[in-house]
Amino acid sequence: GMGGSTGVGGDPNTIIFWSNHPGTSKNQETELINRFHAQHPDLTVKLVDAGRNYEEVAQKFNAALTGGALPDVVVLSDVWWFNYALNKAIEPLDEHIAAAAVPLADYVDSFVDDYRFAGKLWALPYARSTQIFCYNRGLWARAGLPDRGPRSWREFDEWGPELQRAIGAGKWAHGWGDAKNYLAWTFQGPNWTFGGAYSDRWTLKFSDPRTVEAGNFLRDMINRKRYAAIRPQLAVDFGTGVVGSAITSTGDIKGIVANAAGKLDFATAFLPHPNGPGCTTGGAGLAIPSRISDQRKANALRFVEFITNPVNTAYFSQATGYIPVRKSAVRDPSEQQFLAANRNFATAVDQLPLTRSQDYARVFLPGADQIIGTGLEQIGLQNRDVTSAFADITDRLQTIYDRQIEPKLPR
Numbered sequence: 181g182m183g184g185s186t187g188v189g190g191d192p193n194t195i196i197f198w199s200n201h202p203g204t205s206k207n208q209e210t211e212l213i214n215r216f217h218a219q220h221p222d223l224t225v226k227l228v229d230a231g232r233n234y235e236e237v238a239q240k241f242n243a244a245l246t247g248g249a250l251p252d253v254v255v256l257s258d259v260w261w262f263n264y265a266l267n268k269a270i271e272p273l274d275e276h277i278a279a280a281a282v283p284l285a286d287y288v289d290s291f292v293d294d295y296r297f298a299g300k301l302w303a304l305p306y307a308r309s310t311q312i313f314c315y316n317r318g319l320w321a322r323a324g325l326p327d328r329g330p331r332s333w334r335e336f337d338e339w340g341p342e343l344q345r346a347i348g349a350g351k352w353a354h355g356w357g358d359a360k361n362y363l364a365w366t367f368q369g370p371n372w373t374f375g376g377a378y379s380d381r382w383t384l385k386f387s388d389p390r391t392v393e394a395g396n397f398l399r400d401m402i403n404r405k406r407y408a409a410i411r412p413q414l415a416v417d418f419g420t421g422v423v424g425s426a427i428t429s430t431g432d433i434k435g436i437v438a439n440a441a442g443k444l445d446f447a448t449a450f451l452p453h454p455n456g457p458g459c460t461t462g463g464a465g466l467a468i469p470s471r472i473s474d475q476r477k478a479n480a481l482r483f484v485e486f487i488t489n490p491v492n493t494a495y496f497s498q499a500t501g502y503i504p505v506r507k508s509a510v511r512d513p514s515e516q517q518f519l520a521a522n523r524n525f526a527t528a529v530d531q532l533p534l535t536r537s538q539d540y541a542r543v544f545l546p547g548a549d550q551i552i553g554t555g556l557e558q559i560g561l562q563n564r565d566v567t568s569a570f571a572d573i574t575d576r577l578q579t580i581y582d583r584q585i586e587p588k589l590p591r
């Protein structure tokens with residue numbers, strides 16, 4: 181039945197899981213579901229391809245909210261959950277977590293804290309990442325550079341031309357992802373190292389001279405010094421040697437390893453952090469729609485807890501590169517052994533204490549990630565003036581805040 185306090189009906193024994201399979205994890209998600217079925221023969225999980233990326237999942241979820249069948253569990257990235265929490269489209273989990281005795285304290289604190297708003301918790305962490313700096317060790321050696329990532333973006337600005345000479349024309353010392361590949365995400369930490377920010381709480385900071393300076397650093401490395409480029413297929417380009425270094429998500433590691441296999445030797449490093457955090461976390465959590473029945477919510481949380489339990493988060497992490505979301509999973513001897521043997525997977529785990537939570541402007545304003553990314557693309561791809569590109573971003577984001585966010589914030 182529809183509506184009422186019990187919410188939209190649906191088969192209470194079927195758990196519909198909407199995912200984009202972060203880090204091309206469809207096989208892993210299927211395995212996790214099989215494991216769940218083995219323990220809960222009374223419940224059936226249906227994995228639905230809900231989009232090729234987080235934005236498509238959010239779009240599909242929007243459509244369902246305005247009159248379609250809702251999932252029981254939905255993958256929501258860092259830039260989407262807040263909008264649904266603000267509009268009460270997803271369920272605050274606190275009471276359900278208490279009722280089901282989910283061991284919340286074992287989840288990595290900073291990952292959990294990302295989903296707190298208005299005194300409530302709106303999702304649990306699932307496929308959580310940091311950026312990592314990947315570099316081609318052969319190129320680094322040919323350029324005579326030390327076998328490490330840069331300590332600051334200024335140091336990298338000195339390395340860039342040397343790397344460019346070593347890599348040659350038609351290739352680039354450094355590649356950035358495009359807007360779709362979350363350029364606004366990867367540029368955020370570098371921006372901080374210049375003293376810039378997208379925002380300070382709800383105050384936009386795109387006109388701050390230090391943010392403009394960071395924007396000009398991006399513009400110059402691409403358009404004046406010409407040792408960097410924005411590349412729509414960054415992981416492929418890095419794996420095939422078209423770019424000598426790249427900032428990617430740790431969730432992309434599996435793909436990068438596959439692309440680079442037999443072709444080049446690469447290493448991963450922290451993002452430069454010369455004066456405080458130069459790196460953020462990212463990735464996705466799992467949320468439960470607020471308008472489904474209580475029985476469905478309870479089953480959904482069981483499933484969420486199961487696929488993020490210590491054994492399963494370790495499995496998911498080792499297959500993809502995402503960070504285990506449970507403290508006990510990271511401490512586990514077999515995980516420690518895996519990390520010791522797979523240093524490229526360990527980089528993000530080790531870097532976690534050096535991260536800071538993201539700027540509100542990117543994660544709390546719906547659509548802002550792509551607006552910021554598109555502005556950064558204009559600076560890189562069209563050599564657009566930074567001040568004017570950032571002024572456009574400010575106009576659009578301020579309107580979103582004024583119309584869609586500010587009136588709904590609790591006061």
Ligand SMILES: O=P(O)(O)OC[C@H](O)CO
Pocket residue numbers: 202203234257258259307308309310362365429430431461462463464549
């Ligand atoms: O590619 P992911 O899963 O690490 O996510 C990156 C960003 O956080 C997406 O908004």
